[in-house]
Amino acid sequence: MLNYLIRRLGYALIMVVLVSFVSFVIIELPPGDYLTQKVEQLRARGDRSAELQVEMLRVRYGLDKPFLERYLNWAINFLRGDFGESFEFERPVSDILGARLGYTVILALATTLFTWLLAIPLGVYSAVRQYSIGDQIISVISFIGLGMPGFLLALIILYFSIVVFNLEVTGLFSPEYRDAPWSVGKVLDLLSHLWVPALISAITGTGGLIRIMRGNLLDTLGQPFVEAARARGLKNRTVIWKHAVRIAINPLVTILGAEVFPSIIVGSSLVAIVLNLPTIGPVFVDSLRKLDMYLAGTCIVFLTIMLLVGNLVADLLLAWVDPRIRLE
Amino acid sequence: MAVATAPSSVSLVKKKELGQSYWDLVWYRFKKNRLGVLGAVLLFVLYFSFVVIPEFLAPYALENRSRYVEAPPTPIQFLDEEGRFQAPFVYGLERRVDQVKRLRTWVPDTTKKYPVALFAQGDEYMLLGLIPMNVHLFGLQTSDKDARIFLLGADALGRDYLSRILYGGRLSLMIGLLGQFLTLALGVTLGVISGYYGGPVDMFVQRFTEFLAAFPNIPLFMALSAAIPAFWSPITVYFMLTIILAFLGWGGLARQVRGLVLSLREREYALAAKSFGASDRRIMFRHLLPGTMSHVIVIATLSIPGMILAETALSWLGLGLRPPLTSWGTLLQDAATVRAIRFTPWLLWVVPPILLTILTYNMLGDGLRDALDPYSGRG
Numbered sequence A: 001m002l003n004y005l006i007r008r009l010g011y012a013l014i015m016v017v018l019v020s021f022v023s024f025v026i027i028e029l030p031p032g033d034y035l036t037q038k039v040e041q042l043r044a045r046g047d048r049s050a051e052l053q054v055e056m057l058r059v060r061y062g063l064d065k066p067f068l069e070r071y072l073n074w075a076i077n078f079l080r081g082d083f084g085e086s087f088e089f090e091r092p093v094s095d096i097l098g099a100r101l102g103y104t105v106i107l108a109l110a111t112t113l114f115t116w117l118l119a120i121p122l123g124v125y126s127a128v129r130q131y132s133i134g135d136q137i138i139s140v141i142s143f144i145g146l147g148m149p150g151f152l153l154a155l156i157i158l159y160f161s162i163v164v165f166n167l168e169v170t171g172l173f174s175p176e177y178r179d180a181p182w183s184v185g186k187v188l189d190l191l192s193h194l195w196v197p198a199l200i201s202a203i204t205g206t207g208g209l210i211r212i213m214r215g216n217l218l219d220t221l222g223q224p225f226v227e228a229a230r231a232r233g234l235k236n237r238t239v240i241w242k243h244a245v246r247i248a249i250n251p252l253v254t255i256l257g258a259e260v261f262p263s264i265i266v267g268s269s270l271v272a273i274v275l276n277l278p279t280i281g282p283v284f285v286d287s288l289r290k291l292d293m294y295l296a297g298t299c300i301v302f303l304t305i306m307l308l309v310g311n312l313v314a315d316l317l318l319a320w321v322d323p324r325i326r327l328e
Numbered sequence B: 001m002a003v004a005t006a007p008s009s010v011s012l013v014k015k016k017e018l019g020q021s022y023w024d025l026v027w028y029r030f031k032k033n034r035l036g037v038l039g040a041v042l043l044f045v046l047y048f049s050f051v052v053i054p055e056f057l058a059p060y061a062l063e064n065r066s067r068y069v070e071a072p073p074t075p076i077q078f079l080d081e082e083g084r085f086q087a088p089f090v091y092g093l094e095r096r097v098d099q100v101k102r103l104r105t106w107v108p109d110t111t112k113k114y115p116v117a118l119f120a121q122g123d124e125y126m127l128l129g130l131i132p133m134n135v136h137l138f139g140l141q142t143s144d145k146d147a148r149i150f151l152l153g154a155d156a157l158g159r160d161y162l163s164r165i166l167y168g169g170r171l172s173l174m175i176g177l178l179g180q181f182l183t184l185a186l187g188v189t190l191g192v193i194s195g196y197y198g199g200p201v202d203m204f205v206q207r208f209t210e211f212l213a214a215f216p217n218i219p220l221f222m223a224l225s226a227a228i229p230a231f232w233s234p235i236t237v238y239f240m241l242t243i244i245l246a247f248l249g250w251g252g253l254a255r256q257v258r259g260l261v262l263s264l265r266e267r268e269y270a271l272a273a274k275s276f277g278a279s280d281r282r283i284m285f286r287h288l289l290p291g292t293m294s295h296v297i298v299i300a301t302l303s304i305p306g307m308i309l310a311e312t313a314l315s316w317l318g319l320g321l322r323p324p325l326t327s328w329g330t331l332l333q334d335a336a337t338v339r340a341i342r343f344t345p346w347l348l349w350v351v352p353p354i355l356l357t358i359l360t361y362n363m364l365g366d367g368l369r370d371a372l373d374p375y376s377g378r379g
Helices: A002-030 A036-046 A048-061 A067-079 A093-128 A131-148 A149-163 A183-221 A225-229 A236-248 A252-264 A269-275 A280-289 A293-321 B010-018 B022-032 B034-052 B161-197 B199-214 B217-226 B234-264 B268-275 B282-317 B328-337 B338-343 B345-371
Strands: B078-079 B085-098 B103-127 B132-140
Touching: A002 A067, A002 A183, A002 B217, A002 B338, A036 A048, A036 A149, A036 B085, A048 B078, A048 B199, A067 B010, A093 A131, A093 A236, A093 A252, A093 A280, A131 A183, A131 B345, A149 A269, A149 B338, A183 A236, A183 A252, A183 A269, A183 B103, A225 A236, A225 B217, A236 B328, A252 A293, A269 B282, A280 A293, A280 B217, A293 B217, B022 B345, B034 B161, B034 B345, B161 B199, B161 B234, B161 B282, B161 B345, B199 B234, B217 B282, B234 B282, B268 B282, B282 B328, B282 B345, B328 B338, B328 B345, B338 B345
Parallel strands: none
Antiparallel strands: B078 B085, B085 B103, B103 B132
């Protein structure tokens, strides 16, 4: 077990190094990036303070050094917690991301919790009452939700709330609470805005989960051990939830790891852009659009770390849920 | 077939089924799936109208500007002011200032009436890029150069939005097909080779796929397309975007094909081909490849909408196609702001065709999966 963990962590480390290198290449790829533009602007001004600033930038980012050295410079600073500076905001990257991290985590956890609490019971119901009317309604809805892109759904919801109901649903807070200190009123206001992203993820996110849960549980319910459990006279509820679901939920655990952890960084950034949510996603997309290199690069590296951590956690969870799985 | 499937002759149907080739059987099973057939028909209609003849269906040319900036949709009228039934016509538009909202809007000008006609003459275009024509499916029959019909409103430059949606579909729908074609070519070839030979190619395919999987998908699309230089010509950008989509998509396909080939190459018919002295290439592409086709077709059909959506999302974010190229994604740029939704909500008409395309692809793919999957008892 410990051996396995060490091996996995070592593998993840190699992956992070590789990904960070590729991210850096991608960052450096576009001609006319922010830094070059800025240096040229400063040069064009040509006075003393501008010269000094160019000099500072040159030393900080090693502009005259070869590519590999610049990468190492970036990577070492990264390990020290200095992710570079965003040129767009003219503030350290860590400040910008830190300010939004809280809301991003809250949103990711809230939507995930909501989606899963909805999807698993619906999937189980669908499988246990196969071909019932409830099953068919759930199937049709999940089929539609499966193909529905979240950001278009967000647009449609926005359209109805603005044009039909004349409601303002963008953002996480009403204007009067935006800069207010935390209070009961502010929490209630947050909850009254949270239902829009929650609804969107309920429609787009549950479809796939319900289908997988239903299919797996149907397979599991036909197996001999379920029959044996029933033959021993266990209650139907115990048979389904303690025996069958525990096995059938396996693939969902893998999905949980692969989706939830990365979503903390850029979870449904497209939806967040439409709804103007103060999360990291929109900043990341904006940094790519403006070629704000260090901000974008930092996001990509963290995203990868989250994905790798998520996969590892999923594997460990899987071993815990299903005792037949041995990690070695 | 109609005779054979008469309700009383069930056993006859079974017999007929047995005597048919695999593809006949697939076709037979697919035809019974109503949703799948509907998807196929709708897709054909979509592609025909958005890719082949949008110039004919659209009342105006793509860049036909007018002074009617952000004009709302003009409904076709059948009744005149006294309520008498008339041939279809539209009213002219008149500029007004809305005192309450403090906005400039357009209101119908009932003094001007323009008859609407089918097959009206309008802007010149080349049908299929070959035949010069100026007949449009519908248009206004008037000598007034200022008259316009905007069934779905007009955009910020006074261009007819219906026409723009029709033209925009071509790029959006084609990028899915082109990208999928490239993905198939790469994924299937490398998948078959890596499954058949193993060794270095297999190593490469496996590691590369894992590496791509370590990146989250949409952000990687975005990062790569952000790296496309801004000064490249729009057409080059379009092809680069297609290549990026294919580049990120082939790994998963290659893996699945590899898995299938791994089991197929041990089958008797593959061994027989080998003992007859068939070359490796012949075994791979004549004997093993067809065995993977049914899976490949399903995967391909179901992943095209993802590509179309990726283009739409990227262009919407300003990371994909850029004006003057017009696709559904670039149209969405103007539509997807709170201001636009409040004041020009008709610009959201670009969303229904996107959703329809995705839905029809999913319907077709689902029908194909049921028909092609030999393990399912359905159908």
